[in-house]
Amino acid sequence: MMLKNPAAKYRPFPAVPLADRQWPGRAITRPPVWMSTDLRDGNQALIEPMSPEKKLRFFEMLVKIGIKEIEVGFPSASQTDFDFVRMLVEENRIPDDVTIIVLTQAREELIRRTVESAMGAKRAIVHVYNSVAPVFRRVVFGMQQEEIVQIAVKGTQLIKELVAQHPQTQWGLEYSPESFSTTELDFSKQIVDAVSSVWQPTPANPMIVNLPSTVEASTPNVYADQIEWMCRHLERRDALVISVHPHNDRGTAVAAAELAVMAGADRVEGCLFGNGERTGNVDLVTLAMNLYTQGIDPGLDFSDIDAVRQLVEECNQLPVHPRHPYAGDLVFTAFSGSHQDAIKKGFAVQKPDAIWEVPYLPIDPADLGRSYDAVIRVNSQSGKGGMAYLLAQEYGLELPRRLQIEFSRAVQRVADETGREIAAADIHALFSREYLEQASPWNYVSHRMVEDSAHGVQIELNVARHQAPQLLQGSGNGPIDAFVNALGLDIRLMDYHEHAIGMGADARAACYVELRVGNGATLFGVGIDSNIVTASFRAVVSAVNRHLAATGAKEQAIAA
Numbered sequence: 001m002m003l004k005n006p007a008a009k010y011r012p013f014p015a016v017p018l019a020d021r022q023w024p025g026r027a028i029t030r031p032p033v034w035m036s037t038d039l040r041d042g043n044q045a046l047i048e049p050m051s052p053e054k055k056l057r058f059f060e061m062l063v064k065i066g067i068k069e070i071e072v073g074f075p076s077a078s079q080t081d082f083d084f085v086r087m088l089v090e091e092n093r094i095p096d097d098v099t100i101i102v103l104t105q106a107r108e109e110l111i112r113r114t115v116e117s118a119m120g121a122k123r124a125i126v127h128v129y130n131s132v133a134p135v136f137r138r139v140v141f142g143m144q145q146e147e148i149v150q151i152a153v154k155g156t157q158l159i160k161e162l163v164a165q166h167p168q169t170q171w172g173l174e175y176s177p178e179s180f181s182t183t184e185l186d187f188s189k190q191i192v193d194a195v196s197s198v199w200q201p202t203p204a205n206p207m208i209v210n211l212p213s214t215v216e217a218s219t220p221n222v223y224a225d226q227i228e229w230m231c232r233h234l235e236r237r238d239a240l241v242i243s244v245h246p247h248n249d250r251g252t253a254v255a256a257a258e259l260a261v262m263a264g265a266d267r268v269e270g271c272l273f274g275n276g277e278r279t280g281n282v283d284l285v286t287l288a289m290n291l292y293t294q295g296i297d298p299g300l301d302f303s304d305i306d307a308v309r310q311l312v313e314e315c316n317q318l319p320v321h322p323r324h325p326y327a328g329d330l331v332f333t334a335f336s337g338s339h340q341d342a343i344k345k346g347f348a349v350q351k352p353d354a355i356w357e358v359p360y361l362p363i364d365p366a367d368l369g370r371s372y373d374a375v376i377r378v379n380s381q382s383g384k385g386g387m388a389y390l391l392a393q394e395y396g397l398e399l400p401r402r403l404q405i406e407f408s409r410a411v412q413r414v415a416d417e418t419g420r421e422i423a424a425a426d427i428h429a430l431f432s433r434e435y436l437e438q439a440s441p442w443n444y445v446s447h448r449m450v451e452d453s454a455h456g457v458q459i460e461l462n463v464a465r466h467q468a469p470q471l472l473q474g475s476g477n478g479p480i481d482a483f484v485n486a487l488g489l490d491i492r493l494m495d496y497h498e499h500a501i502g503m504g505a506d507a508r509a510a511c512y513v514e515l516r517v518g519n520g521a522t523l524f525g526v527g528i529d530s531n532i533v534t535a536s537f538r539a540v541v542s543a544v545n546r547h548l549a550a551t552g553a554k555e556q557a558i559a560a
């Protein structure tokens, strides 16, 4: 049960004494070095760890999107992990510009096995860690600070010794004081300085210092303060690559990573779509795309984000949430009417090479290989804009505004009745039933028309009335006028729109007429035909039939 007084059990995170912090005034202007730990931290958190075959597919996808540093496993943990690293090395599957990273605890036998796993690679980074926070020192290790420092120092000495025996590989070192974010800063500095004094990095051969929020325990600004503090106080700063490894326990890993980069971090470790222990590692996709939407090339290519997501879901056997930033099924979808309206108007004025300014869409879905078709979907929360957009996009029908209002009532009725989403095809079927398919009592069959400047338009019209053929004649000052006169009905044309559907020989005309039939309210009719005049006749017949069906009026009541 939740406590009335949580302070009895939990304490607030202390602030970092850094009154002159610089990071709040900085902006991110270039991407950090990306390191994917999907195959290690992500994999170790899965219900079923990946098979070698899945790991390889994942690895190749990471390479394809442009990740240059890939943590490929914890080789001393299992034969599977060890063999996977050997396979990458022996089968020459690591591209020249990609560096693999192998993780190990700072324990002799594990370090030996880890170095062995990567031998023969062109480049490899041995990533060694030990936990340094007070609770780990007390509870897990039962050790004092100096003994904890010795674990890291001895581990580093052994790695240095072992890698020197295998000069054919260009080795690097990454050191992680695990649980850094809940550790006293001066102790973190002490242990990192001790490790770097053994490794002796240089600016040309830097050492990676990875400062994880192993468990996210504070607001992101505190993490940023911790990173800035370390950047200012560490020895040999110019020979260190400062890396961050945020977890998402408070749901703020992305913010923590971004503020940490502002605070001086050069490198970010994370997983695609935020997989990883508990609530996950920081999501590299969101970080990269956040940069992209600021006009900064993240150096990663998510042009086909659906394919990336599909592969990750398959390998992790975990779904990506439908509202996951940039990648979720629903992130480029609007159901609510006012959003749909604004998006539709935004698309209409957005120029292909201009700055992106479509309301409610922080990014052009096309940049991620997502299609516009999926942007707008219709349910009971939608207004006219959504269905109008779908009819235009999918069927080339540009409904005039007042027809949109009229037809949206029919769509709304169906949405309310079913309580479900209505697909574009269903909307089109409803539109066809409502405006195009009512062939009774009147049905247009054919016409002959003569036009001269002295007498206007003369028309001879074949129609079916209650399925019985009739030949009618009429004249008027234009085709529609002549047609209406031939029908002999009390019709006033209030509004008229037309447009082409498609191009070339297959083009058809869509015609929308708004009529007042008898004394009734105005209503629309729609006609589609390869001939523009015929389309307008069909539209008039559509409106008349709709009026009769809607009002139940007898035909005689609307005779002219």
Ligand SMILES: CC(=O)SCCNC(=O)CCNC(=O)[C@H](O)C(C)(C)COP(=O)(O)OP(=O)(O)OC[C@H]1O[C@@H](n2cnc3c(N)ncnc32)[C@H](O)[C@@H]1OP(=O)(O)O
Binding pocket: 041, 044, 074, 076, 077, 078, 104, 105, 106, 107, 110, 129, 130, 131, 140, 141, 151, 178, 214, 277
């Ligand atoms: C925050 C992170 O994600 S760190 C990465 C975590 N990932 C994994 O643990 C996945 C792979 N791990 C494994 O397969 C195993 O844990 C192994 C092979 C590494 C070690 O297995 P085991 O020797 O059986 O130890 P176990 O798993 O119980 O780990 C606990 C032991 O490691 C010790 N230990 C933990 N971290 C470290 C470290 N960095 N350096 C030295 N010793 C360590 C603990 O003190 C404990 O020792 P104890 O048994 O003497 O009390």
Ligand SMILES: CC(C)C(=O)C(=O)O
Binding pocket: 041, 129, 176, 178, 179, 210, 212, 213, 214, 215, 245, 247
């Ligand atoms: C090994 C370290 C970097 C880790 O995974 C963590 O602290 O979360």
